[in-house]
Amino acid sequence: MQDTTSEDDDPAHVDRAWWKESVVYQIYPRSFNDSDGDGVGDIPGIIEKLDYLDDLGIDIVWLNPVYESPNADNGYDIADYRSIMDEFGTMDDWEALLEGLHERDIRLIMDLVVNHSSDEHAWFTKSRDPDSDYRDYYIWRQGRTDVDGFTGHEGPEHEAPPNEWGSFFGGPAWAYDEESERWYMHLFDEKQPDLNWENPDVRDDVFEMMEWWLEKGIDGFRMDVINLVSKPDSITQHDPPHVHDDFGGTIDGPKVHDYIGEMGDRVLADRDVFTVGEMIGQEMSMEEALSYVGENGDGLDTLFHFDHVLLDQGENIWDYHEYDLGELKRVFSRWQNGLFPEGWNSLYLSNHDQPRLVSRFGDDGEYREESAKLLATLLFTLRGTPYVFQGAEIGMTNYPFESLSEFRDVETINPVRDALDSGHVGSFEEVKGGLRENSRDNARTPVQWSDDENAGFTDGEPWINVNPNHQEINVEAAREDPASVWNYYRRLIDTRKGNDVLVYGEYDQYYHDHGRLWAYTRTLGDELALVLLNFAERKTAFELPDSLREELDDTTAELLLGNYDAADGPPVEHDVDALALRPWESRVYRLR
Known part of the structure; x- marks a missing residue:
């Protein structure tokens, strides 16, 4: 941190x-x-x-x-x-x-x-006993009996799961346990029951486990689906569950910042470690992102978002359509600019x-x-x-x-x-x-x-x-x-x-609506770098804006890296007024 x-x-x-x-x-x-x-x-x-x-x-x-x-x-x-x-x-x-x-x-x-464990974890096997101290380590509920036309799904006859949520891996997000005669929540596979972070004993055990690994000498954590750990109040408070078509508040749930903030205070503070949180969902606001990784956030160093890897996805695992470069540029640029300057991207x-x-x-x-x-x-x-x-x-x-x-x-x-x-x-x-x-x-x-x-x-x-x-x-x-x-x-x-400008420099995009070209600069103080990317299997010609053309034409401009071998010809035409990139060509220039 x-x-x-x-x-x-x-x-x-x-x-x-x-x-x-x-x-x-x-x-x-x-x-x-x-x-x-x-x-x-x-x-x-x-x-x-x-x-x-x-x-x-x-x-x-x-x-x-x-x-x-x-x-x-x-x-x-x-x-x-x-x-x-x-x-x-x-x-x-x-x-x-x-x-x-x-x-x-x-x-x-x-x-x-730590959103979930295996159903073979000792915590879960003990939690099957309603009188066990571990009962509230997981989310157990009674099913519904007032659902018209319900035929049952691996549970008692005429009893439906506590709500209509579906698992990320298919089927309902609830599994019936014969021993307990109750349903338990699993947002993923039924062998992955969700832990109940509302229970302070769960948080104590998780934080103690993290301390144990840090004391062994590791340098940080990648936190799996960490923004799912807080379930809606209707679930965590044992009230009758609502019927939802989705996860109804489980993503970035009501107490997620309390829990991750507590983790930061109790485990990560004053340690020189690296933390990255996987944040499931789409189109997280920059305000929400900075509440995790900003200067006044929960203490995570950075996060994984899903916006760009959902662009070509459909409702089912087999639904596919090609991504749109304009959308890909929009997503990356939104995060580049939205977290600047106080947050950091993965x-x-x-x-x-x-x-x-x-x-x-x-x-x-x-x-x-x-x-x-x-x-x-x-x-x-x-x-x-x-x-x-x-x-x-x-x-x-x-x-x-x-x-x-x-x-x-x-x-x-x-x-x-x-x-x-x-x-x-x-x-x-x-x-x-x-x-x-x-x-x-x-x-x-x-x-x-x-x-x-x-x-x-x-x-x-x-x-x-x-x-x-x-x-x-x-x-x-x-x-x-x-x-x-x-x-x-x-x-x-x-x-x-070897170039701080490529690490810390500010990002500015050009040609926002171009269907093949992605062009941007990175600026750090007096340093300026230009990146040109041709996302196409054919040559792409274009004119640079006046300000960049003047920089590129200056004798101090330097091609730092190009992805075409020198044997394929010169990396850049000398006439910057008629610049062209070969199929899938990339170039990185240091302009000053």
Whole structure:
């Protein structure tokens, strides 16, 4: 939470912090590197690749959950917050990982998953007893019996769930427990019961667990769906529940700032750690965002919003339409300007919950490498902390799924099975195209280390299929090619670290309505940088505004980085009055 230097210490009068100047690399351990041949990535496998992360220039590793879990949601259903899953290794392995990262000056942040636990967590098994001290650790309710025409859903005959909320993973947000003869809330999978943050004992145990990990030496937390922890009063106060078509106030709930503020005061204050909160929902106001991350907010350093990754989404997991560049620019610009100057952005285009960025926002065919480099240029030249999801640095693509049996993700499988069973969808073929575009499993195929069998990920049978294009797209080949996506990432990281204007500079956008061109400047004191991005598979010609044309024509202008190799021709035409970008070309200029 603390900044390591102040404005008074800096000649450019910027509010410096190590996490603002860092590059974060996200590791989904199940798919990163398998050391023992069981087909599942593990912590020793990560340790084997620490020099790889160091060579790339990474400053922070965000490690997805490695805690004890039955894996209903691949580790996001935690059965013991202080134990390591056997498939991933031991606590000794984890401590060796932390030591190895710190030896290389790489920090580690862990996933904090406390909106819900696993139904196999000791808290939940004890809470099944109505007389237990743990009963109020979760949200238990009696069902409704006054619903006309209700046929029941895995509950007693003629009894409906407490309200009509649906789970994010399909079906109702309530599951009936035979032992308790009551329903419990689960906004995600039914094996992920929601914790009752209204109970101060829950908060005490969560905060104590966070202290335990911080004392072990971690450098912060990524907080999973943290803005869901406060449920509406009608739920938390045990009043008769209302009937809703949505979550009726669960997103950014009535006491969410009380709870996160308490976390800040009791756990995070006066610690030099990095915190990022995942804020589920769409079109959060800047006022609400700053209430989490602003100077007078709850104490989080930054947040993940969902606005840009919902642009191509529909009601169902298989609904897909291409994103509009104008909307993408609008969303990013809204956050760039809205959080300036007191808040800080998290910059991402992919993660474990999203498809591969080059398949989604770029061109994973003819211009795969060019568009992968352009998208990286975007992330590394905006104001905020950039995140690299494993495999993005070599331009990994979506997987060509052919059957439902190839998927592993409950967010994909459950809704499709429900739709097939209900007749809403006639066959898998009807939804295959959309699932290929949208499914989270696209991001979870193993990292492609080489062109060997199973892409060098494992000597065994991988838990999920390896992308067949690993023979062409892999780390080994990319590191040997000076013009590869991987080597471009290295240059981008070096360029960002060597130019404060790309970290702290103010953002100004040009050509707001242009359908192919994204152009913006970053300004910090007397420094000025210009970024030009052509989101198209054809040449885009344009004229710069007079002020920028004068700057670009000045003898002090310098091309810091371009994504076309020098062998492809000169990076910029000499006539700035007729500037043109090649397909998916990106350029970063330092003008002064």
